[in-house]
Amino acid sequence: MVISDSTWCWPANGRHLRDISLACEGIPIAPCDSLDWKVKGRSFSFKAAWEAIRVHHPTAPWANTVWFPGAIPRHSFCLWLTFHKAHSTLDILQRLGIVQTSQCPFNCGHDESINHLFFACSFTKAVWVKVLKLNNCPTPTSWIWESTARWAVGRTKGKQFHRWMRRISLAASIYHCWRERNNRIFRHLVSSPSRVEERICFDVGSKAAFCRNILDSPTNRAIADNWDIDGSIFKSPELGF
Ligand SMILES: [Zn+2]
Structure with a gap:
């Protein structure tokens, strides 16, 4: 939970989220706002998340x-x-x-x-x-x-x-x-x-x-x-x- 009562509420000990929380500081939140994982318009899936964050390499010729x-x-x-x-x-x-x-x-x-x-x-x-x-x-x-x-x-x-x-x-x-x-x-x-x-x-x-x-x-x-x-x-x- 990173949004609570229309304010940002990042985990206090989530050091790995620090950059994201600082980047979000100035973004206003309306009561209807919520947070979702989205990749290129698709809803969250582990596969889509992995594809979004992994480093892509060309496929090896022997794959x-x-x-x-x-x-x-x-x-x-x-x-x-x-x-x-x-x-x-x-x-x-x-x-x-x-x-x-x-x-x-x-x-x-x-x-x-x-x-x-x-x-x-x-x-x-x-x-x-x-x-x-x-x-x-x-x-x-x-x-x-x-x-x-x-x-x-x-x-x-x-x-x-x-x-x-x-x-x-x-x-x-x-x-x-x-x-x-x-x-x-x-x-x-x-x-x-x-x-x-x-x-x-x-x-x-x-x-x-x-x-x-x-x-x-x-x-x-x-x-x-x-x-x-x-x-x-x-x-x-x-x-x-
Ligand atoms: Zn030998």
Whole structure:
């Protein structure tokens, strides 16, 4: 309550409101006046208030690769961190003096960095090769993250099922490789590339099984077969659309 008996009545201890209360001092109030949140003529909503006060930035070119209908939130968050190069990889920690060595935990003999982990490392590359094959994608010529990110921005967008599968399986690959890396460093647990692939297949397959009315094209059918996804995701021919 900031208006009472036709006078301003700002909270005495509301220091964060001080600038507003000083700016309002000279504004006369009539008995019928009241205060409402309004944004561009709309009534108050948390969304409208957030849109009014937040700092706006242009949408990142990879936004739709990370956030999309049917995405697995923990996978998307991990992929979002990767696009921001925000993972605390060992090369960064060594530069900060937090760890002594940046040797890759997959024992490939190279230093760990974002570019190395996704997917230049022999371990994670084996996982990513398998996932690309399941999606019937050609083998890339460069394996560092920056190349993978360019591929993701250019080749995973769109509403088609095969593009959706690329997005969700990229996010799952990043998540499970990062999780395997953490298991090795913090829990001293080691899994093989095929075990990591199984985890990716389980998550992607479980999510894809909820798809419905997918176009029954040779491309989509081949990908569904590769991932062992039930044919019930496809449109029934008798529906006629
Ligand atoms: Zn490595």
